[in-house]
Amino acid sequence: MPTNKIVGENTEQGLHAKFHLQHPTSRFALNVDLTLPDNGVTAIFGQSGSGKTTLLRCIAGLEKAQQGHFVMKGETWQSDSFFLATHKRPLGYVFQEPSLFPHLTAKGNLDYAIKRSGIPLPADLYDQVIDLMGIESILKNNSQQLSGGEKQRVAIARALLIQPKLLLMDEPLASLDNARKQEILPYLEKLKSTLKTPILYVSHSVEEVMRLADHVVLMEDGEVATQGQVEEVFSQLTSPLLFNNGTGVIWQGQIVQQDEKWHLSKVSCAGSDLWIRNNGDSLGQQVRVRILATDVSLTLTCHEDSSILNRLLVSVLDIIPDKDPAMALVRLQTEQNTLIARLTYRSVDHLALVAGKTLWAQIKSVALVR
Numbered sequence: 001m002p003t004n005k006i007v008g009e010n011t012e013q014g015l016h017a018k019f020h021l022q023h024p025t026s027r028f029a030l031n032v033d034l035t036l037p038d039n040g041v042t043a044i045f046g047q048s049g050s051g052k053t054t055l056l057r058c059i060a061g062l063e064k065a066q067q068g069h070f071v072m073k074g075e076t077w078q079s080d081s082f083f084l085a086t087h088k089r090p091l092g093y094v095f096q097e098p099s100l101f102p103h104l105t106a107k108g109n110l111d112y113a114i115k116r117s118g119i120p121l122p123a124d125l126y127d128q129v130i131d132l133m134g135i136e137s138i139l140k141n142n143s144q145q146l147s148g149g150e151k152q153r154v155a156i157a158r159a160l161l162i163q164p165k166l167l168l169m170d171e172p173l174a175s176l177d178n179a180r181k182q183e184i185l186p187y188l189e190k191l192k193s194t195l196k197t198p199i200l201y202v203s204h205s206v207e208e209v210m211r212l213a214d215h216v217v218l219m220e221d222g223e224v225a226t227q228g229q230v231e232e233v234f235s236q237l238t239s240p241l242l243f244n245n246g247t248g249v250i251w252q253g254q255i256v257q258q259d260e261k262w263h264l265s266k267v268s269c270a271g272s273d274l275w276i277r278n279n280g281d282s283l284g285q286q287v288r289v290r291i292l293a294t295d296v297s298l299t300l301t302c303h304e305d306s307s308i309l310n311r312l313l314v315s316v317l318d319i320i321p322d323k324d325p326a327m328a329l330v331r332l333q334t335e336q337n338t339l340i341a342r343l344t345y346r347s348v349d350h351l352a353l354v355a356g357k358t359l360w361a362q363i364k365s366v367a368l369v370r
């Protein structure tokens with residue numbers, strides 16, 4: 001494979017994707033110019049028809065954009081004068097539907113992919129991937145006998161065994177029912193924490209994005225509406241897509257104290273401490289918590305006589321109208337994070353909320369998402 005280094009450009013790190021594509025048969029146009037991290041999970045998030053799959057297909061070389069540039073860690077896959085064919089791009093692609101060969105066993109599907117990749121497999125990688133996806137016991141099963149969730153785990157293992165430099169996942173959970181989704185999500189979390197390969201993960205599920213993503217690209221009408229760290233994007237409230245029942249924030253933290261008596265753990269999140277139920281996480285562990293806007297209420301004084309465990313001193317950043325005309329989303333500044341409370345306008349008026357006002361946020365529930 002050619003190395004295709006771009007001379008004179010600082011592109012040794014990160015992914016650079018620039019595409020302009022106009023489908024001849026539709027009004028849709030993709031116009032993106034993105035620089036993304038070359039590690040962790042980047043979620044491509046957006047409503048149906050916003051261009052998420054088209055972007056992934058351009059990166060894979062499955063869609064030939066009128067103008068296309070793609071450089072990964074200094075290696076050009078596409079430019080004005082160069083186009084690396086899809087089968088030569090070192091990527092794994094996991095689709096919504098697992099698409100295994102029906103006449104082969106799970107193992108047969110994996111062996112076929114390894115052989116086709118032509119890259120020698122390090123001795124321990126096979127076992128590591130099988131273990132990571134938890135598919136040891138189903139390897140001998142014919143792929144037609146596998147459940148939807150098992151098929152998808154085999155398909156992910158297959159994508160990993162070709163040793164990709166980039167893993168593209170297009171709504172890998174979309175064809176599964178909720179129970180199967182919940183079954184696979186822990187495998188994806190394990191994958192993310194074990195694997196060094198960057199993952200571009202297309203989804204329109206807030207839950208999946210909040211659980212898995214480090215970085216988020218929000219797509220609207222073929223363009224990038226916003227992008228950034230997952231905590232940043234969800235606290236901005238710049239897009240109508242972020243206004244729904246799942247509106248809330250994500251905080252990164254660390255377990256700093258265990259309370260054996262009450263089965264609680266204290267999570268320190270950039271200067272704000274939160275008590276959560278002890279989920280068996282060990283001291284020092286990095287965790288991610290999600291606080292829904294509907295679980296935050298505001299008081300002018302600190303209510304220590306309340307059943308609510310978590311109270312933080314906050315100041316009002318801004319007040320944004322919700323989709324429901326009776327409701328407002330109040331963005332709040334904590335020590336170093338942003339918090340969002342969903343209140344009625346009547347409460348906003350009653351508390352005389354204005355930007356800069358200091359008050360107490362009571363957090364009814366904090367969910368551990370990782």
Ligand SMILES: Nc1ncnc2c1ncn2[C@@H]1O[C@H](COP(=O)(O)OP(=O)(O)OP(=O)(O)O)[C@@H](O)[C@H]1O
Nearest residue numbers: 023025026028047048049050051052053054055204
């Ligand atoms: N081959 C094609 N020819 C014409 N139009 C297309 C083609 N492929 C996609 N489109 C259109 O491009 C737009 C973006 O489609 P795309 O599949 O990228 O969206 P998406 O955000 O991935 O949506 P979803 O979440 O529903 O999968 C849509 O309006 C779609 O109808």
